[in-house]
Amino acid sequence: MELSTLLQQLVNGLTVGGIYALIALGYTMVYGILKLINFAHGDLAVLGAFIGLTVLGGQLGGGAPPAAWLVALAFIAAVLVVSLAGVALEFTAYRPLRHAHRLSAVVSALGASMFFENGMMLIWSPQTRVFPSHILPDITWHLGGVVLTFTQVLIVFSSLLLMLALYLYVNHTRFGTAIRAAAIDQDAARLMGINVNRVIISVFILGPALGAIGGLFIGIYYREAIFNMGWLYGLNAFIAAIIGGIGNIPGAMLGGLLLGLFNSLAAGYISSSWQEAITFGLLILILLVRPTGILGERVAEKV
Amino acid sequence: MMIKRILAVIAVSILGVGAAFGAEIVKFGVQAPITGNYANEGQGIEKAVRLLAKQQNAKGGLLGHKIEVVVCDDEGKATQGALCARRLVNDGVFAVIGTYTSGAASAAQPIYARANVIQTSDGTAEMLTRRGYKTFFRNAPPNSAEAKFTAHYLVKIKHYSRIAVLSDHSSFSKGLGDATEAAVKRDGGHVIYRGYITAGSQNFMSVLTKIKSLKPDVIYFSGYYSDGGLLRAQQARLGIKAVFVGGDANQNTEFAKIAGSAARGTVIVNVPAPANLPYAEAKAFLADYKAAYGTAPPSIFTLTNADGMRAIMYAVEKTKSLNPDKVEDFLHHLRDFRGITGPLGFNKHGERLGSAFQAFEIQADGSYKTLYSE
Numbered sequence: 001m002e003l004s005t006l007l008q009q010l011v012n013g014l015t016v017g018g019i020y021a022l023i024a025l026g027y028t029m030v031y032g033i034l035k036l037i038n039f040a041h042g043d044l045a046v047l048g049a050f051i052g053l054t055v056l057g058g059q060l061g062g063g064a065p066p067a068a069w070l071v072a073l074a075f076i077a078a079v080l081v082v083s084l085a086g087v088a089l090e091f092t093a094y095r096p097l098r099h100a101h102r103l104s105a106v107v108s109a110l111g112a113s114m115f116f117e118n119g120m121m122l123i124w125s126p127q128t129r130v131f132p133s134h135i136l137p138d139i140t141w142h143l144g145g146v147v148l149t150f151t152q153v154l155i156v157f158s159s160l161l162l163m164l165a166l167y168l169y170v171n172h173t174r175f176g177t178a179i180r181a182a183a184i185d186q187d188a189a190r191l192m193g194i195n196v197n198r199v200i201i202s203v204f205i206l207g208p209a210l211g212a213i214g215g216l217f218i219g220i221y222y223r224e225a226i227f228n229m230g231w232l233y234g235l236n237a238f239i240a241a242i243i244g245g246i247g248n249i250p251g252a253m254l255g256g257l258l259l260g261l262f263n264s265l266a267a268g269y270i271s272s273s274w275q276e277a278i279t280f281g282l283l284i285l286i287l288l289v290r291p292t293g294i295l296g297e298r299v300a301e302k303v
Numbered sequence: 304m305m306i307k308r309i310l311a312v313i314a315v316s317i318l319g320v321g322a323a324f325g326a327e328i329v330k331f332g333v334q335a336p337i338t339g340n341y342a343n344e345g346q347g348i349e350k351a352v353r354l355l356a357k358q359q360n361a362k363g364g365l366l367g368h369k370i371e372v373v374v375c376d377d378e379g380k381a382t383q384g385a386l387c388a389r390r391l392v393n394d395g396v397f398a399v400i401g402t403y404t405s406g407a408a409s410a411a412q413p414i415y416a417r418a419n420v421i422q423t424s425d426g427t428a429e430m431l432t433r434r435g436y437k438t439f440f441r442n443a444p445p446n447s448a449e450a451k452f453t454a455h456y457l458v459k460i461k462h463y464s465r466i467a468v469l470s471d472h473s474s475f476s477k478g479l480g481d482a483t484e485a486a487v488k489r490d491g492g493h494v495i496y497r498g499y500i501t502a503g504s505q506n507f508m509s510v511l512t513k514i515k516s517l518k519p520d521v522i523y524f525s526g527y528y529s530d531g532g533l534l535r536a537q538q539a540r541l542g543i544k545a546v547f548v549g550g551d552a553n554q555n556t557e558f559a560k561i562a563g564s565a566a567r568g569t570v571i572v573n574v575p576a577p578a579n580l581p582y583a584e585a586k587a588f589l590a591d592y593k594a595a596y597g598t599a600p601p602s603i604f605t606l607t608n609a610d611g612m613r614a615i616m617y618a619v620e621k622t623k624s625l626n627p628d629k630v631e632d633f634l635h636h637l638r639d640f641r642g643i644t645g646p647l648g649f650n651k652h653g654e655r656l657g658s659a660f661q662a663f664e665i666q667a668d669g670s671y672k673t674l675y676s677e
Contacts, residue, residue, distance in 0.1 A: 005516040008541070012508035126338035127346075128529055133563040140540075147542050222505045222533060224561055228339060232504065267509035273472070273499040275509075 004145030009268045010261065015152045015221065017260020018159030022214035023237035024244070024252040025166060026207030032183045032247035033203050035102065036094065039109040041211055042234020043116035044085060046227065048078040048212025049219035050124050056132055065134040078212040085116075086208030087201055113230070120227040131223045155217050162210060163253045170249060179203065183247070236263075239283050245296020254294060329368040329625060331356060331612065332396035332420075334387045334411060336379035336403055340503050340529045343557050344403045347605035349374055352400050354595050355612050365619055377402050381410040388414035396420055397625060400612045403604060405431060405475035412436050419627045421634075423611030425604045427551065428478045432652040437631050440653040442611035442644075443604065444574065444660070446479040449551060452660040452677055453572045454486030457521060457548065460675055467496035467519040467545070469510070469534070471526040476502075479550050480525035495519060502530050507537050515543045525550040528602075532561025539565035546570060548662075555602040559669040569665045574644060574658045576671045577606055584643045603644065610642040614649075 023045050030038040055074040056066055093112045097105045139150040170176040181189040182199040190196050218233065219225045236259060244255025259279070266278040286293065333352045335345035349372075356370040364370060373394050375387035384407030391399055392414060398421035402408050405428035415422045416436040424431065425443040432441055457463050466487055470480030477499075484494050495517050500507050511534070514522060522538065522545050524531050531553040538547060539562075549558070551573035559566035575581075577589060577600050588609060592600055600606060617640060618633040619625060638648040638656070648656040663671040 002516055005512060008512045008515075009509055012506075012512060015508075016506050121338060126342040128340065128343070128557065128561065130557075130560045130563075140542075142542070147540065149540060218505070223536065223563060224505070224533065226340065226503075226529075229503070229505070263506075264509045268513045271498075272510040272513070275504075276501060 002145070005268070007146045009264045011146060011148060011152060012268075013261035013264030014156050014257065015260070016263065017257035018156045019214045019217050019221070019233075019256075020237050020240045020260050021163060021253045021256025022159050022210045022217070023233055024240040024256045025163065025249065026211040027238055027241040028244070028246055028249060028252040029203045029207045031241070032249075033179065033186075033200060034094065034098070034105075036105050037109065037238065038089075038094075038207075039106070039234065040089060040093070040112035040116055041207065042232075042237065043113050043120070043230035044082050044089075044208045045211035045215035045218070045233055045237075046225060046230040047085060047116060047120060048082045048208075048215035049225040050120055050129070050227075051078040051081045051212070052216040052219055053124075053129055053131055053225060056135060065137070066132060071135055075213065075216060078216045079209045082208045082212035082215075083205040086204040089208075090201060090204040113234075117228055117230060124225075124227060126227060128224050128226045131219045131225070133223065135220050151221055155221060158213070159217075162213065163249075166206065166210065167249055167253075175199075175202065236279075239279065242283060242293055243286050245293025248293065248295045251293055251295035258294075327368045328371045329365055330371050330373050330394060330396040332391035332394065332399035333372060333374040333401055334377050334384065334391060334399050334407070335374070335401040335608075336407070337374065337376035339378035339380070341379040341403055341527060343528075343555060343601045344604055345376070345379070345401075347601040348401050348403065348608045350596055351592065351600065351605045351609040352612055354592060355609060355616070357595075358591070359616060365616055366623065366625065368625070377404075377407045377411075379404040379407055381406040383407065384410040385414060387411060392418040392420055397627070398422070398612075398615050398630075400608050402426070404473060405478070406473050409434075409474065412439055415439070421615055421627055421631060423608070423615060425607045425611075426475060428474045429482070430474070430478075432654045436653070437635070438627070440611060440614070440634055440649050441655045442607040442614070442647075443551070444655055444658050446475070446482045449572060449660060450479060450482035450486040452662075453483050453523065453548070453550070454490045454492065456572065456662050456675055457523065458487055458490040458492035461521075461546075463520040463546070464493055465495045465518065465520045466492055467514045467517065467522045468494055468498070469496075469514075469522060469524045469526070470499050471502040471530060472499055473502065473526070475552070476526040476550075480523075483523060483525060483550075500526065500530060500534070502526060505533060507534050508541065511537055511541050511543060514545075515541055519543075519545045521546045521548055523548045523550070524553065527552040528555035528558040529561065532558045532566070535562040535569055536565045548572065551603075554604075556599070556669070557601065559665055566665045566669070567667050570662055570674065571665070571671070572660060572662050574603055574607075575661050575673075575676075576663060577603055579661075579663070579671060579673065580606070580644060582641070582643065582645060584641055588643045606643045610644050610647055613642065614640055614647060 026041045052074040055077050093108045136151050141148040178194045182196050186196050240255035240259040241252045244251030267275045333349050335348040337345045356372050377383040377387045388411035405426035408424040408426035416438045423440040427446045468484050470476040531549045535547050548570045553571050554573040618630045622629045622633050640647045646657045659677040661676040662674045
């Protein structure tokens with residue numbers, strides 16, 4: 001197999017991996033602090049894509065590229081609306097059940113997922129919605145047979161940057177320390193004067209905000225969004241979070257990037273028919289060999 | 304006097320029809336993907352059926368019965384398809400129009416057959432007409448016919464020597480891909496790659512990168528438009544020069560929207576697209592559809608399903624009966640009915656007779672230009 005083909009597969013994998021990682025962070029943070037798999041998280045990411053589409057709308061199918069400020073506005077609107085939705089989700093679906101049986105919260109999460117999915121279907125129609133073309137500068141680099149687009153580079157770099165920022169925030173700020181403390185023991189954290197509710201709300205702002213950016217990247221990269229794609233991306237991001245060690249922020253990043261690369265190489269070198277089966281095979285293998293995930297030594301004690 | 308009246312009642316009951324019972328209704332079911340990845344197609348089918356029912360009701364109904372339309376959304380999925388079939392049967396439908404995907408149509412087949420509910424579908428998978436259900440009528444030509452035409456076009460007309468064949472895992476797409484691969488080989492062509500994508504997964508860059516390394520002349524895709532449009536866009540992004548040829552399910556107005564500027568030059572193999580149909584029935588239907596809904600139908604499958612319903616209504620009127628057995632028997636011997644999509648008939652397996660394929664190319668404005676026809 002030629003080197004350029006391998007490099008191209010790595011580029012493909014990193015791009016998708018970056019998106020998976022952004023969405024996986026939301027799963028891992030919520031799990032870290034509430035021990036809850038937020039099944040509605042994938043749908044929140046899709047909501048981000050639709051908010052962005054609405055802001056960018058009206059220029060469907062080519063025409064002049066939208067102005068830079070409009071693209072920025074699309075990202076800002078997506079982040080704001082989805083963070084609000086995340087907080088609303090916490091207030092209505094999870095907070096009332098915080099001391100209930102863990103299964104109740106999981107059922108509530110599934111219900112919330114359906115709520116978001118159907119809500120988006122009602123607002124943005126059940127059909128595939130197409131994004132305008134040329135949202136980002138239409139630059140393509142050909143590096144010795146490897147094709148690299150501006151969009152891909154932007155996705156990879158901004159994902160890495162956002163993940164790094166989150167990592168630094170959680171590990172090197174006062175509020176980040178509060179988040180980590182609440183993740184270890186909520187009652188003890190409360191006794192130390194930490195406002196645990198505020199910490200939880202902040203997690204439901206940060207996670208969905210990153211998910212919204214991931215969702216909007218999906219829309220820009222593939223140029224389409226459909227109301228029910230949250231399940232697919234949610235599942236992949238969930239697997240990424242588990243591979244990396246759920247509850248662990250660097251783990252979610254690593255898991256996302258690894259899953260993207262692995263998917264890409266599996267489709268390219270083994271079989272595209274078995275792509276999903278191979279992904280699940282990897283998940284099972286990791287759970288067998290290292291049940292806490294690659295970086296998850298003290299599972300669920302980190303955020 | 305009394306006896307006369309009783310006899311009259313019996314006579315009317317035996318005939319089962321008559322203006323006296325005009326207030327009764329006859330239910331037509333629509334089983335189609337109203338939501339999900341193929342929503343565009345399903346909504347087209349629903350709109351066509353509602354339009355035909357409205358027109359028929361304006362003419363006094365079907366044998367004096369008012370037509371009522373009952374819709375069930377199967378999302379294009381087999382499991383949902385079976386659930387829809389049970390629901391529509393319980394609703395007491397006389398016939399069902401749809402569904403779009405072969406998988407959902409085949410899951411529904413046995414349920415309709417057991418209830419003796421007539422079913423007409425554009426599903427093109429071979430097995431749909433091979434299971435011996437007398438209730439099933441296919442209103443679009445089968446995979447094998449399309450595969451034969453496609454292979455002839457690729458190998459004998461265009462002389463492509465390196466052909467990559469891609470499908471998704473649905474029974475329709477896999478069947479069409481396999482049939483095309485076999486037909487290409489029969490015609491002496493060279494299939495250098497046979498692979499699959501997962502419908503709806505959006506990320507096809509890896510498969511395309513692999514295909515790029517094999518330097519194909521043509522990429523043939525036997526799946527649906529929602530994936531086809533993205534494949535075409537991602538092919539262009541990777542700078543793969545090969546011609547993109549899509550099977551019939553790529554004929555949908557959404558394909559060009561999804562593929563964007565990459566759509567131009569895409570070749571699609573199908574029976575003629577709605578706008579290219581030469582028949583008076585087609586022009587009338589398209590005008591009515593446009594007047595009712597403000598848009599053109601999304602694809603030819605809106606029209607084939609409309610033809611399925613028209614054929615059933617025609618059979619009911621000719622046999623003057625709402626007895627499914629009589630109607631089925633009539634349809635199995637139908638020849639040269641004036642359909643929207645051309646002369647239409649069914650053989651004893653419910654296979655559609657009489658329709659010719661074309662290869663057409665998407666132009667810059669999204670219209671289709673015929674390159675080659677049978």
